[in-house]
Amino acid sequence: MSELTLDVQRASDCPGQPSDEQIGTWAGAALRGRRDTAELSVRIVDEAESRELNHRYRGKDKPTNVLSFPADLPKDLDLPLLGDLVICAAVVAREADQQRKAIDAHWAHMVVHGTLHLLGYDHVEDAEAEVMERLETELLAGLGIEDPYRPAETRE
Template identity: 60%
Template sequence: MLLELDLQQATDAAELPTESQFQTWASLALADYRDQAELTIRLVDSEESRQLNHQYRGKNKATNVLSFPFQCPPGLELPLLGDLVICAEVVATEAKAQGKTAEAHWAHMVIHGCLHLLGFDHIKEDEAEQMEQLEIDLLAKLGFNNPYLTDAE
């Protein structure tokens, strides 16, 4: 899979993954669906995440990942997939609260976002189960545990 990644860092957060890690995670998520793709991943602070989440989803709070699929005009075929906006602060907070490594949670957010860009969703229960299973399988290939298991399971 040939992935052209535009990584934008709009946060001062420490301990962010490397461009190579983002490339690996996104390529893995897209490999079964695309031979080539162009993708932007923008790393943001809580305020930018909150603003975008409010503007596009009507939710006035920061969120972990937002996916903005590219809508290709009819008759054109472009490898442009879309944009992911990931809030570093939310990812770090969630990883700690869920007892995961930051790396595992970052990988999950990239994979989750890429699947959204491909058209997967988790609104309906059957679609959620399919999307979650794909995430579990892809994360396992990276050596990460099922992100949906809690400590009690």
């Protein structure tokens, strides 16, 4: 069992946001067996803040669903800091609707996805993407959430 210290900051009033407990459950699922202790900050933002951060750090001038900022600590510093996730509530809500997903299921996917990034997983190369997507699908299934990569047209 992983020990997670979670700080949730809410800078958006967009409806449909999960509780702190839900966020902790989802992040904890991604951490389980991969990290014993972790400190994680999750900031829920509006589209303007997401767009600004996405532009500044990724060179993309649009809001995005989740940004991951791993803690950049010297290797000899033994602290449990994992990093920060910035999740845009409006983008998550819009994507859930477009992809015909339950809002909580899409939030869970974004938290798991972002947490895996903080743990070093990536999806730039096809082989990496396959590993990360398979892991996300397994973790979400363990939480009772269907495959997030199933095509929208096959959803009810």
